[in-house]
Amino acid sequence: MILVLIVVDEEVFINMCLHYLASLAPQVRCVDLLELYDVKVSVKETGRRIVHGVTARLTKPGIYIVMGPNGAGKSSLANAVMGHEAYRVEGRILLDGQDITGLSTAERALRGLTLASQNPEEIEGVRVSEVFARIIKRFRGVESTAEALGLARELLETLGLPASMLNREYMVGMSGGERKKLELARVLAQKPKVALLDEPDSGVDVESLRLVANAVGRLVDEGSIVVLITHQPRLLHYLEPSEVYVMYNGRVVAVGGYELVERIENEGYGWAAQLARSAGAP
Amino acid sequence: MAGRGLSVKEAGMDKPLTDLSRDDIVEFSRKRGEPEWVMRRRLEAYEYLKSSPREPLIDGLLEKVTYRVFIEGLENPILSVSEAVEAARRLGVRPEEIEIIYSGFSVDIDNVMVKTTLKYLKSRGVVFTSMDDAVKRYPLVKDYAFRGLNPTLNRKTAYHVMLWSGGPFIYLPRGVRLPQPLQGVFIIGREGLGQTEHTLIVLENGAELHWIEGCTTPIALRYAVHLGGLEAFVMSGAKLYVTSINNWLGEVHHMPVKRVIVRGKQAYAELTSVAFRSTTSNTAPRIDVYGEGSKATIQNIGLYQGEQRVRGSPLLTLHAPRASGQVLNRTVVKDEAFEEFYGRIRAVKGAVGAVGYMSCNTLMLGERARSITVPAVESEEKNAELSHEASVGRISYNKLYYMALMGFSEEEATWMVVNGFFNPVVHKLPLDVQVEVRKIVELALLGH
Incomplete structure (x- = not known):
């Protein structure tokens, strides 16, 4: 036709x-799904700028890797894109062609943008099942609670988590690994257009890395753009990235393919530091 | 619901309740056709009030109510049966379960389920009737009534005993366990002193009861005082659970008196209050554990808002060896509300091996809400173990931000966190009550 x-x-x-x-x-x-035009991020309280103008257009479902050493500005950029109140943002952030910089974090989430946080918060007295049922009903248009919970169980399974976790209080008393996995399952439940994953691999044992990679794969299968922030290349052995961005001192210093991951594995970030300096960083 | 002809001499009807004379009390009791012993208890209360100093927090509120308004409220409730039913439904009582005790009148709602239940209770030897009726018909009432809520206990209790009217009497014979909770609804249907209902519960050895009472008003009142009372006696191996839900509209001052006496060994008593709207609230529930190895819990969850002023002073006294109990207070204070909490646990000399635990947790919403917590544990017995812990917190920005990542607005996130905060107490309550608490929290925080 x-x-x-x-x-x-x-x-x-x-x-x-x-x-x-x-x-x-x-x-x-x-349209391009997530577009950043000259996005600069500073800390409101101190005025210190930590991201110095990032431009990126993520146009099709796939895995976009953001690598860089600690302090490169990766997490700050991700939280600024979500609208965290600690950051002042200049430049434009478009989701599906619409400028979202004026929207609240919840509104951004409802439009299909979310972040797997490095530090998921505990919600005392509220069960995992309740959180997941609410999310699945809202984001996937499921009406029955039974159906929502069925899907929740399946998502937990993708991450190797037992169905009994549904009865636990959300994130309360969970190990680091459990938190990371549950957080990814939560993001999966939202079926986001764009998922920012902030170091889903840190503090996860080798066994579990494969499960984290499974979850990332499933996100892509369901049509998500995945932005995967990491500073260790280990997880990338299991994934096929669409593009790799290397950040250093608040700048994107290189964009390319898997060869950048290999270079970081072999050489570390020294070359990135040099590129950052030539781009005007101190 | 015809009046009872309690017409009192016109002269002196406009004096405040705090200025009643001995003759007024005698006449009040006579008109009600009470036995002598009830009148004597009222007069003991009267004498105690004469001889003890005025308390602004109690007398100040009762001074605004005239004797006329009090009597008229008892004689002519402005509430129709349908209004009462509607008010009960708002407290989460299903229509088929409604049995309303209103100022001593048992409203007969023609429904099969209530009748069936009452018939079943009767066949097991359970007595479930109004106190007005019980003091005349059941001699055993005399052995219990106003012995827990002794008129000389304190000023508030004295006012209650002097002015009580209506309320239920519940008696469970030995070994009778009621699988379903019994439920009562107290409604203030008119301005002035709204309710002085007296609830008396007696559980014989091994009996088990869950009594749920809801207190509300059908319309926003200009001024009302709730001075209800509850006393209960729990014998060996018996278990009593009392849940009170308060959700008042308008200017209502909530100052009930409650006391449970655990007489028997290996028994359990639990007083739960779920406190929502009121203008002021001044509660001091007490449980005295006299039975060896018996246990008790006094717990409160509350969501205070607007300019609400709330003072809670629960007292748990452990008298017997190996008696144990806990006092739990979980409250959310928002807007300009102000909460004071003075919880107390006492272990009396001889309560060897007694264990008491108090926990107070407050969640503050907004910058102007205030809360004071003063927990006290007193032990006269060196071989008793009493402890307490307290926390005051707010919902952090990071928690709200994190929940926003899931698409929850600040209001929704707050509502979920508050529900979760109440959950450790709420999840053990009957399902109906759980649903109702959620609805009230939703209304308070989400406005629908």
Whole structure:
């Protein structure tokens, strides 16, 4: 079938595309999904700038790796993209072509953007099942609680977590590894358009790395753009990244393929530091 | 629901309740047709009030109510049966379960389930009737009534005993366990002193009861005082659970008196209050554990808002060897509400091996809410172990941010956190009560 679209202007095109094409085939993308234009991030309290103008366009489902040493600004950038109140953001952040910089964190999440946090919070007295049921109903349009919980069990299983975890209080008294895995299952439950994963591999044993990689793969299978922040290449042995970004001192100093991962594995970040200096960093 | 002809001499009807004379009390009791012993208890209360100093927090509120308003409230409740049913439903009571005790009148709602239940209870030897009726018909009432809530216990109790009217009497014979909770709803249907109901519960050896009482108003009242009372006696091996839910509209001052006496060995008593709206609340529930190895819990969950002023002074006294118990207080204070908590656990000399534990946790919402917690543990017995812990916290930005990553707005996240905060107490309550607590929290925090 041939579709002829008479393009009046960009906005009309995007709307038509979103309404008609995307409903026919979930793989169809009408616009770049996440776009960052010259995004600068500073800490509100001190005024110190920690990200010095990042531009990136993530256009199709896949795994986008952000690597860099501690203090490169990776987590700050991710939290700034989510709208954390500690950061002041300059530049534009677009999700599905819409500027989201004025939206609250919850509104960003409802539009399909989320972050797997390095430090998931405990919610005392609230069971994992309740959190997951609410999320699955809201983000996946599931109406029955039984069906939502069925899916929740399946998502936990993807991460090697027992179904009995549903009865535990959310994140309360869990080990580091359990937290990381449950957090990824939570992100999966939201079926996000864009998932920012902030070091899902840190503090996870080798055995569990494969499970984390499974979850990332499943996110991509379900059509998500995955932005995977890490400073160790171990997890990447299990994944096929679409693109690799290397950050150093608040700048993206290199964009490329898997060869960048290998270079970091072999040489560390010394070369990135040099690139950052030549880009004007102190 | 006809009046009872309690017309009192016109002269002197406009004096405040704090200025009643001995003759007023005698006449009040006579008109109600009470036995002499009840009148004597009322007069003991009257004498105690005469001889003890005025307390602003109690007398100050009762001074605003005239004798006329009090009597008229008893004679002519402005509430219709359908209004009462509606108010009960708002407290989460299902229509088929409604049995309303209103100022001593048992509202007969023609429904099969209530009748069946009452018939079943009767066949097991259970007595479930109004106190007005019970003091006349059951001699055993005399052995218990106003002995826990002794009129000389304190000023508030004295006012209650002097002015009590209505309320249920529940008696469970030896070994009778009621699988379903019994439920009562007390409704203030009119301005002035709204309720002075007296609840008396007696559980014989091995009996088990869960009594749920809901207190509310059908409409926002301009001014009302709730001076209800509950006393209970728990014999060996018996188990008593009392859950009170308070959700008042308008200017209502909530100052009930409660006391449970655990007489028997290896028994258990639990007083739970779920406190929502009121203007002021001044509660001091007490449990005295006299039975060896018996246990007790006094617990409260509350969500205080607006300009609410709340003072809670629970007292758990362990009199017997190996008696144990806990006092738990979990409250959320929001807006400009102010909570004071003075929980106390005492181990009396001779309570060898007694164990007491108190835990107070407060969650503050907003910058202007205030809370004071002063827990006290006193041990006269060196071989008793009493402890307490307390925490005051707020919901951190990081928690709200984290929950926003899941798409929860600040209101939704707060609501979930508050529900979770109450959960350690709520999850053990009957399902109906759990559902109701959730609904009330939802209304308070989400506005729907």
